[in-house]
Structures are given as C-alpha cells and as structure tokens.
Amino acid sequence: MSDATTIRPLRASRVETWDHRADVVVAGYGIAGVCAAIEAARAGADVLVLERTGGWGGAAALAGGFIYLGGGTPLQRALGFEDTPENMETFLLAALGPGVDKAKIADYCRGSVEHFQWLVSCGVPFREAFWGEPGWEPPHDEGLMYSGGENAAPFNAIAEPAPRGHVPQMADKRTGEKGGGYMLMKPLADTAAALGIRAEYDMRIGRLIVDDDDRVVGVLARRYGKPVAIRAERGVVLATGSFAYHKEMIEGYAPRLIGRPAAAIEEHDGIGIRLAQALGAELAHMDATEVAFFGDPQLLARGILVNGRGQRYIPEDTYPGRIGQATLIQQDNQAFLVIDEASYEEALTTETSTPFFRQPPTWVAETIAELEAEMGLPGQALQATVECYNLHAADGADPVLGKKPEWVRPLRGPVAAFDMRGFTAGFTLGGLRTDLDSRVLHVSGEPIPGLFAAGRCTSGLCAGGYVSGASLGDGSFYGRRAGIAAAKN
Amino acid sequence: MSDATTIRPLRASRVETWDHRADVVVAGYGIAGVCAAIEAARAGADVLVLERTGGWGGAAALAGGFIYLGGGTPLQRALGFEDTPENMETFLLAALGPGVDKAKIADYCRGSVEHFQWLVSCGVPFREAFWGEPGWEPPHDEGLMYSGGENAAPFNAIAEPAPRGHVPQMADKRTGEKGGGYMLMKPLADTAAALGIRAEYDMRIGRLIVDDDDRVVGVLARRYGKPVAIRAERGVVLATGSFAYHKEMIEGYAPRLIGRPAAAIEEHDGIGIRLAQALGAELAHMDATEVAFFGDPQLLARGILVNGRGQRYIPEDTYPGRIGQATLIQQDNQAFLVIDEASYEEALTTETSTPFFRQPPTWVAETIAELEAEMGLPGQALQATVECYNLHAADGADPVLGKKPEWVRPLRGPVAAFDMRGFTAGFTLGGLRTDLDSRVLHVSGEPIPGLFAAGRCTSGLCAGGYVSGASLGDGSFYGRRAGIAAAKN
Numbered sequence: 001m002s003d004a005t006t007i008r009p010l011r012a013s014r015v016e017t018w019d020h021r022a023d024v025v026v027a028g029y030g031i032a033g034v035c036a037a038i039e040a041a042r043a044g045a046d047v048l049v050l051e052r053t054g055g056w057g058g059a060a061a062l063a064g065g066f067i068y069l070g071g072g073t074p075l076q077r078a079l080g081f082e083d084t085p086e087n088m089e090t091f092l093l094a095a096l097g098p099g100v101d102k103a104k105i106a107d108y109c110r111g112s113v114e115h116f117q118w119l120v121s122c123g124v125p126f127r128e129a130f131w132g133e134p135g136w137e138p139p140h141d142e143g144l145m146y147s148g149g150e151n152a153a154p155f156n157a158i159a160e161p162a163p164r165g166h167v168p169q170m171a172d173k174r175t176g177e178k179g180g181g182y183m184l185m186k187p188l189a190d191t192a193a194a195l196g197i198r199a200e201y202d203m204r205i206g207r208l209i210v211d212d213d214d215r216v217v218g219v220l221a222r223r224y225g226k227p228v229a230i231r232a233e234r235g236v237v238l239a240t241g242s243f244a245y246h247k248e249m250i251e252g253y254a255p256r257l258i259g260r261p262a263a264a265i266e267e268h269d270g271i272g273i274r275l276a277q278a279l280g281a282e283l284a285h286m287d288a289t290e291v292a293f294f295g296d297p298q299l300l301a302r303g304i305l306v307n308g309r310g311q312r313y314i315p316e317d318t319y320p321g322r323i324g325q326a327t328l329i330q331q332d333n334q335a336f337l338v339i340d341e342a343s344y345e346e347a348l349t350t351e352t353s354t355p356f357f358r359q360p361p362t363w364v365a366e367t368i369a370e371l372e373a374e375m376g377l378p379g380q381a382l383q384a385t386v387e388c389y390n391l392h393a394a395d396g397a398d399p400v401l402g403k404k405p406e407w408v409r410p411l412r413g414p415v416a417a418f419d420m421r422g423f424t425a426g427f428t429l430g431g432l433r434t435d436l437d438s439r440v441l442h443v444s445g446e447p448i449p450g451l452f453a454a455g456r457c458t459s460g461l462c463a464g465g466y467v468s469g470a471s472l473g474d475g476s477f478y479g480r481r482a483g484i485a486a487a488k489n
Numbered sequence: 490m491s492d493a494t495t496i497r498p499l500r501a502s503r504v505e506t507w508d509h510r511a512d513v514v515v516a517g518y519g520i521a522g523v524c525a526a527i528e529a530a531r532a533g534a535d536v537l538v539l540e541r542t543g544g545w546g547g548a549a550a551l552a553g554g555f556i557y558l559g560g561g562t563p564l565q566r567a568l569g570f571e572d573t574p575e576n577m578e579t580f581l582l583a584a585l586g587p588g589v590d591k592a593k594i595a596d597y598c599r600g601s602v603e604h605f606q607w608l609v610s611c612g613v614p615f616r617e618a619f620w621g622e623p624g625w626e627p628p629h630d631e632g633l634m635y636s637g638g639e640n641a642a643p644f645n646a647i648a649e650p651a652p653r654g655h656v657p658q659m660a661d662k663r664t665g666e667k668g669g670g671y672m673l674m675k676p677l678a679d680t681a682a683a684l685g686i687r688a689e690y691d692m693r694i695g696r697l698i699v700d701d702d703d704r705v706v707g708v709l710a711r712r713y714g715k716p717v718a719i720r721a722e723r724g725v726v727l728a729t730g731s732f733a734y735h736k737e738m739i740e741g742y743a744p745r746l747i748g749r750p751a752a753a754i755e756e757h758d759g760i761g762i763r764l765a766q767a768l769g770a771e772l773a774h775m776d777a778t779e780v781a782f783f784g785d786p787q788l789l790a791r792g793i794l795v796n797g798r799g800q801r802y803i804p805e806d807t808y809p810g811r812i813g814q815a816t817l818i819q820q821d822n823q824a825f826l827v828i829d830e831a832s833y834e835e836a837l838t839t840e841t842s843t844p845f846f847r848q849p850p851t852w853v854a855e856t857i858a859e860l861e862a863e864m865g866l867p868g869q870a871l872q873a874t875v876e877c878y879n880l881h882a883a884d885g886a887d888p889v890l891g892k893k894p895e896w897v898r899p900l901r902g903p904v905a906a907f908d909m910r911g912f913t914a915g916f917t918l919g920g921l922r923t924d925l926d927s928r929v930l931h932v933s934g935e936p937i938p939g940l941f942a943a944g945r946c947t948s949g950l951c952a953g954g955y956v957s958g959a960s961l962g963d964g965s966f967y968g969r970r971a972g973i974a975a976a977k978n
Contacts, residue, residue, distance in 0.1 A: 006933050007932065007933050008769070008931075008933055097744070098744040098745060098747060099740050099741065099744020099745075099747065251588050252588065252771070252772070252773035252774060252922065252948070253772075253773065253774070253775070254588075255586070255587040255588020255774075255952060255953065256587060256588075256953075258587060258588065274932050274933075277766075277769060277771070277932040278769040278931070278932050278933065279769070280497070280766060280767040280768070280769060282741075282766070283741075283742075283772065283775070284741035284742065285741060285742070285744075285776075286742070286772070286775055286776070287774075287775070287776035309800070309801070309802075309889050309890070310889075311798070311800045312798070313798075329818070329819070330818070330819040330820075331819075378877070378881065378888035378889050379877075379880065379881070379888075380876060380877040380880050380881075381877055381889055383877075384873035384874065384876055384877045385873065387869060387873055388867070388868075388869040388870055388872075388873045391868065391869050392867065392868070392869075399867035399868075400798050400799075400867050400870055401798070433741065442497075442767070443496060443763050443766040443767050444495050444496050444497055444763075444767065459741070463744060464744065464745075
C-alpha cells in the first residue's frame with residue numbers, strides 16, 4: 001500500500017487491497033455529506049460515508065441552523081410573507097456579489113421551495129413563528145427570520161423584503177438544549193441510517209485514487225495511522241468543509257481571517273480542496289469570507305456605528321454579517337458603537353432584548369464632544385458625524401445610510417461608546433468550482449470524472465457577500481445534487 | 490501529434506516529433522522572460538524563448554517602467570537618500586499586506602542593490618534626478634520617485650521614507666518618445682540577443698508536456714493553428730503575465746476588476762497559471778489587484794477626496810495606487826474630489842504641474858453647502874467633513890488622515906467638485922505560488938519538477954497592497970532566479 005502522507009493522486013493499479021467498497025463514497029458527514037448520502041442511496045447506490053471525527057455532525061451540528069430558503073416556502077406563506085424565486089434571485093444577486101455564479105443562484109432560487117419540502121420530509125422541524133428583530137438568530141425556537149439584510153438599506157429598495165432564514169425548531173437556548181444546527185442534522189442522520197447508509201469514523205482522507213484515464217475511483221484514507229483504501233464504483237463526493245483552519249491557505253488566499261476563524265471547526269483544513277487541486281480542479285472566490293460581528297444587534301440598531309475616523313459606514317439595523325464584512329474588509333477592523341443613555345437603557349430592557357454579546361461601555365461622557373475626546377478621536381470628527389445624523393434623525397430620516405425610521409432618533413444627553421475593534425471573525429466561502437450537478441470542474445472547464453463536491457469545500461452561492469443560511473443552504477442543496485449525480489454516474 | 494486545444498498536460502511518450510529543442514524553454518518575452526533567458530544563458534544553457542506576439546516586450550515595454558528597488562541603491566545614494574534592506578522590508582511588510590510572502594519580501598529587499606547593479610550592467614539607464622511631487626510617474630526623465638506612499642501617512646511613521654521607484658531614463662514624454670518600460674526592455678532584449686538566445690514568435694503555448702514521472706519536459710504550442718512540440722531538457726519557465734483578460738478567471742477570482750482591466754495587455758489571459766494548475770500547482774492571492782486611479786495627483790493633494798457619503802477616506806497626497814485600491818475595494822468605487830478655486834488654479838499653474846488626467850469640474854458653487862446640494866449629497870454630509878477638515882487645516886494639521894502639512898489648507902471661497910466614480914482600473918497580482926528559486930509549488934508544497942515561473946503569472950511581493958514597480962521588480966528579480974534554477978536543473 002502506498003504512502004498516504006502526500007496529497008497527490010494514487011494510481012488504482014498500485015492499490016493491492018481494497019479495504020472497503022461502495023458505489024458512492026462520501027467524504028465528510030456534515031450537512032453536505034449527509035444530503036449527498038441520502039440522495040445517492042435513494043437513487044439506488046450503495047453508500048459509504050467516511051468521517052474524520054467519531055460521529056456525524058460536522059460544523060453544521062454546532063451551527064445556529066439557518067438554511068437560506070425562499071421563493072414562497074410553506075413556512076413563509078404560513079407566516080404571511082410573499083416571495084417568489086425571481087424576487088429571491090434579485091436580492092441574492094445584489095447581496096452576494098460581485099462575481100457570483102449566476103447560474104447557481106438562479107438554480108438555487110428555483111429549487112428552494114422543493115428543497116424546503118424535502119428537508120421537512122426528512123423530518124427537519126420548522127416552527128411557524130417569526131422573529132422580526134435585528135440580530136443573528138432567533139432567541140427562542142422561532143422558525144423564520146431575516147438573515148441577510150433583506151429589510152434594510154440598500155436591499156429593501158432593490159427587492160421586496162422577505163425573511164428567508166429558516167431555522168429548525170430548537171429548544172429555548174436559555175435552557176441549554178441543542179441548537180438549530182443539531183436539529184437539522186439529527187433527522188437527516190436518522191434518515192441516512194434508516195436507508196442503510198454505512199459510515200466509517202475516524203477516517204482521515206489523504207489521497208484520491210484514479211484509474212489510468214484519470215477518473216476518480218476511490219479514496220486512500222488513514223485510520224489510526226494506517227492506510228485504508230476505499231473503492232468508489234460510481235463516484236466520490238467531497239464534503240469536507242472549509243479551509244478556515246489551514247494556516248497557509250488562509251495566509252495565501254484569505255489573509256484578513258488570519259487569527260480569527262469562527263463558526264468553523266478545526267477539521268476544516270481544506271483537505272477536500274487540496275485533493276481536487278492536485279487533479280487540476282479550478283477554484284473560485286478563495287478570498288470570500290463570512291464575517292461575524294460580535295455586537296449586540298439591539299444596541300447596534302439604536303446607536304451609530306463609526307469607524308476609526310468617527311464616520312458612519314453602514315446602516316446599523318442591517319444583518320450583522322454585513323456589518324462584519326464591512327468592518328473587516330472596508331474599515332480595517334475599526335468599529336465603535338456610540339449610543340445615548342436612553343437608547344442604551346431601552347435596548348437592555350425591551351421585551352425583545354437579546355442578551356448576546358453584552359458588554360459594558362468602554363467610555364461614557366456627558367456630551368459628544370467629551371466622548372470624542374475620551375475616545376481619542378480628532379476634534380470635531382465624531383461631533384461632525386453626530387451633527388449630521390441628528391439633523392436628519394429629528395425628522396426620523398437617515399439619508400446618509402438609510403437606517404429604517406423605527407431605529408432612527410437623535411443622540412441626546414449622556415452618551416457612551418463601545419470599543420468594537422477586533423469584534424470580527426469568520427470562515428471561508430471559497431473553494432472548488434462545481435457545476436449545477438455538483439461535478440468538480442477541471443481548470444479546462446470539463447468535469448473531473450468521478451469527482452463531486454458540495455458544501456464549504458466548494459464555492460457556492462456567495463462571492464463578496466454573505467447571508468446567514470447560505471452555507472447550510474447550498475451545502476444541503478448541492479449535497480443532494482452531488483449524491484444524485486454520483487449515483488447515476 | 491496530440492490535440493493542442495485542451496490545457497491538460499500531454500505525455501511525452503505521445504509526442505512523435507520534437508520541432509524544437511533547448512535546455513531551457515521560456516514562455517513569454519516580457520520582463521520576467523527576458524531576465525530568465527539571460528540568466529539561463531549565462532549559466533550555460535541553450536535557451537529558447539516562445540513569444541505569442543510578433544516581438545519581445547510584453548506588457549513591460551508598454552509600462553511606465555518603474556522598478557521597485559531600494560536598500561541603498563547607487564541611485565538612491567547619489568541622490569542623497571538613505572535606505573537599508575531592513576527599512577525597505579519594514580515598509581513593504583506594512584504596505585503590501587496582509588498575507589504577504591514574508592520570505593520573498595525579505596529576500597527581495599536583501600537582493601535589491603545587486604539587482605539594480607545587474608540591470609545597469611545589462612545597459613538599463615537610470616538618470617540621477619529625483620522627482621519629488623505626488624503623482625504616478627515622473628513627467629520627464631527623472632530616475633527616482635516615491636512610488637508607494639512611503640512619504641505619506643501612515644507609512645511615514647512606520648519606516649523611514651525613501652523613494653524606491655527606479656525609472657529607466659526615457660525621453661521627455663511630451664516629445665512622444667518611448668517610455669520607461671521600453672527603455673527597460675530594449676537593453677535587456679539586446680543583452681539576450683548578444684548571448685545568442687533564440688526566440689520563436691507567434692507561438693501560443695497550449696499544453697505542458699510531462700514525462701512518466703510528471704516532470705515537465707516541454708511545451709506544446711500552436712503557431713498559425715498548427716501544433717509545435719518543443720523539448721525542454723532542463724526546464725520550462727512560465728513568464729506569460731497576468732489573467733486580467735481572462736473573463737471567467739476575473740469573475741471567479743477578482744470580480745472587482747470586471748470591466749476594468751488596465752496596464753495589462755490582451756495576451757494576459759492567465760494561460761501560464763492554468764497550465765500549471767492542471768499539474769496541481771498551488772495558487773496565492775488570486776483576488777489581489779493593482780488599482781490605478783485616474784485623477785490628477787496635483788489636484789488630489791490640494792483638495793479633499795470624499796466617498797459617496799461625503800466622507801474623507803485616504804490622505805490625498807499618497808501614492809495614487811493606494812487611492813485606487815481604497816476607492817475600489819473599500820468605497821465601492823465612489824469618489825469625489827472637492828477643491829477650492831485658489832488651490833485649483835495653483836495646481837494648474839505650478840511649475841510642477843502634471844497635465845495628466847486633467848478634466849473640468851463636474852460641479853461648481855460659491856459655498857460648500859451649495860456644492861453639497863449640487864452633488865446630491867444629504868444635507869450636512871459634506872459640510873460636516875469640511876468643517877472638521879478646515880478646523881485642523883487652519884493649524885496646518887490633518888489628524889484624521891495625516892495628509893502632510895504642505896498640502897493642507899482650509900477650503901475657502903468658491904469651490905468645485907469632480908465626479909471620480911469609476912475612475913479605477915487595474916490588473917491582477919495573484920497567481921502561481923513559487924519559492925525563492927522560482928520553482929512552481931505543487932499544492933502538496935513540493936516543487937513541480939522542471940517547472941519555473943516568474944512575473945505576473947505568479948504571486949510575487951504583493952497581497953493586499955501594491956507599489957508601482959513591484960511587478961517589473963519581482964518579475965525581473967524572480968525571472969533571473971527562474972533562469973538560474975532552470976539552467977542548473
């Protein structure tokens with residue numbers, strides 16, 4: 001048996017013994033892997049999942065559980081929201097670019113209602129309740145929420161706002177029970193088990209195995225340090241997650257995330273991407289990153305967020321992931337929240353208060369001028385910003401950035417500022433370029449025979465932007481496609 | 490002879506006839522190619538250059554000609570500037586990141602003086618004259634200029650400012666004679682010719698040829714539609730330029746440049762990158778872009794540059810390439826120059842006036858308030874910016890952004906604004922990951938046997954930032970390394 005310490009492909013002719021065989025071999029038992037396995041099995045394939053850890057789940061089981069779906073799902077309609085695939089597409093083209101895979105976005109929007117129904121048919125529960133406050137996640141077990149700034153500027157003027165963050169029903173977080181990601185994965189893993197899908201755990205994939213025509217016919221893995229050869233008669237599906245924890249790849253492709261991975265797991269070392277690259281796979285959007293911003297959305301919406309020059313830069317009532325991207329990429333990670341005492345008290349005591357990311361103010365002062373000095377900003381830098389903001393806020397307007405009137409009011413009386421520098425972290429969105437059947441594309445533009453991929457080892461819906469639920473969304477959607485295509489191969 | 494329309498590698502065993510043979514085959518006769526060819530020949534190799542167009546030159550011959558060099562070059566010293574490799578390294582680490590190849594930057598800074606001397610020894614002329622004004626290029630034939638914001642904020646507080654933009658002596662541009670890039674390429678091409686280096690023109694490379702151990706042993710090209718096989722006994726050097734003109738690569742890797750390539754040539758279609766990717770080559774910083782800003786630097790320095798919200802965002806006296814990057818990436822390509830009549834008149838009439846990119850104002854008004862309204866900005870947005878600017882400018886200071894006192898003065902009296910939205914364009918900086926010997930690295934981290942690369946088909950010194958002269962600089966420097974390493978192979 002050949003060495004498993006390189007990531008170069010191995011010729012099948014050099015494999016002496018096949019330790020396992022299946023029609024379809026899926027690498028990674030997270031969201032993309034489980035969906036691929038289910039659909040491959042339903043298409044008649046004998047399926048084996050190779051998982052590196054000791055159990056199914058991946059990053060998905062630890063996630064909040066958002067799946068970005070729309071176009072008029074039963075949950076949207078039950079809660080009184082109108083949406084169409086075209087409206088969803090208009091929003092995603094605006095929010096996720098520039099440079100998005102337009103065919104993939106159109107395809108995803110048109111298949112979104114069916115995909116919701118498929119998840120429900122697999123047992124994923126969604127409670128008919130809507131959470132309408134700004135924030136990252138519903139605080140309880142609500143099933144629907146805005147999760148990409150659809151109802152905030154500039155998108156509320158581009159497409160008809162519709163909430164599309166679908167969250168599997170979880171128990172109230174305050175009880176400490178499992179979150180939405182677990183409640184997504186559990187019924188899918190149960191579905192896979194009921195279909196007789198096999199899984200082998202503690203298997204670290206190390207090389208792809210190819211025949212003499214460069215068709216992928218298997219995987220060489222290691223288990224407890226020993227090589228294991230797995231034959232895939234019809235195809236291999238890579239579903240191994242992002243590269244957020246591969247240091248050199250982060251430095252070379254997405255250096256703004258150096259030192260700040262989040263919402264990823266340490267297994268996300270880019271192995272699936274690298275194995276396919278070794279076969280000449282094309283990549284896309286390797287610099288693209290989800291960026292979380294760890295500020296309390298209820299405070300953010302009521303205050304003004306300024307950069308290191310004391311200037312506002314984003315409507316504070318938008319999706320926090322947009323705030324994170326703008327802060328990290330456009331403001332060099334400099335962010336300060338300025339809020340007055342009345343709004344601060346309200347954010348803490350409103351019945352929709354969300355106690356996430358709560359922190360004491362860094363500076364307090366009686367006036368903006370004093371606060372400006374306390375913060376070490378140049379004289380008049382913050383005052384000028386507040387003068388302009390207050391001028392229009394007196395009319396309930398925010399012509400500079402378009403924050404919605406419900407959150408706009410002049411800053412008055414005692415004020416505070418929160419130092420939010422370095423409040424960003426995230427994961428990578430770039431990876432293998434795949435087609436609508438989740439075939440991994442060679443740099444020549446042709447599919448690599450026998451190789452499929454989905455989830456965060458691929459470039460999915462996102463390029464320059466992100467919405468919560470895009471990763472579990474395209475991971476599950478194109479995971480299914482990968483399973484179907486591999487089984488038919 | 491096999492098909493030359495795919496970019497997959499071709500097995501040498503399938504080549505019936507070798508049409509050409511050389512020890513070292515260089516693809517591309519621009520700056521990286523000519524330097525590789527010279528050094529390979531001097532190391533005793535028989536060298537053949539394959540060029541796609543009808544003559545040597547590439548993008549280099551059309552460029553301004555800056556080579557970024559320092560650490561105490563004879564030209565720097567003759568003009569009274571102190572510099573050290575360590576000082577240069579400190580600056581480049583700050584200006585070109587995040588995520589730079591630190592080993593490459595250290596190596597480049599330490600080899601910089603020798604590289605200058607080598608260029609001079611090849612006949613490249615540098616006139617001992619310094620141009621100290623803000624701008625893109627010297628207006629005459631001065632040999633040295635700041636070309637990366639070294640003497641502007643924030644870098645003038647990070648490293649000791651030293652000009653490092655070395656420009657081959659050109660005739661006064663106003664006479665219409667050749668520019669600095671031509672004056673760089675001509676003596677190098679003459680040096681190559683004197684060494685007996687062969688060149689074949691109108692050769693489009695299409696595939697790399699590999700032996701049974703995946704070692705690169707040649708190139709399959711097309712000439713007038715017919716395949717031509719070229720054997721490389723010691724190595725192939727890729728020096729084929731950027732991917733600025735490959736539509737799908739731009740969309741997938743650097744979408745902010747969609748529709749705005751500049752300072753590149755249409756031959757820059759990424760072919761060298763793609764051929765190496767098909768062999769499993771690793772990439773780096775594919776999103777990195779040089780971004781030019783087509784505004785008159787003499788006007789910019791004297792005015793204030795504001796974004797779509799009327800906010801300043803960059804010291805206006807810095808390197809225009811930094812202004813371009815900040816405008817395109819951080820300000821969504823929204824830029825307006827605001828200047829008062831006195832400064833406008835001065836910029837046009839000063840003896841250091843540079844008549845590049847001159848345009849009439851878009852809006853004029855008697856006051857900032859009127860100008861703000863004319864520009865369609867929200868009330869008080871621009872006024873607040875100018876109040877803060879003028880407050881400090883009265884003391885000759887710019888604490889918000891650090892523009893140097895010589896350019897700071899309050900805006901007074903009649904004012905004008907220039908609409909500079911969409912004034913950006915550029916080329917790509919990402920590409921193949923190479924080591925200090927210009928060996929192309931496989932995704933496994935090991936070099937790909939027989940394959941070398943330099944110039945803009947590689948990721949060189951730059952990641953998030955750029956300085957004028959970095960491309961001709963690392964292209965020539967690592968072109969030499971590629972030639973030496975290939976010849977010794």
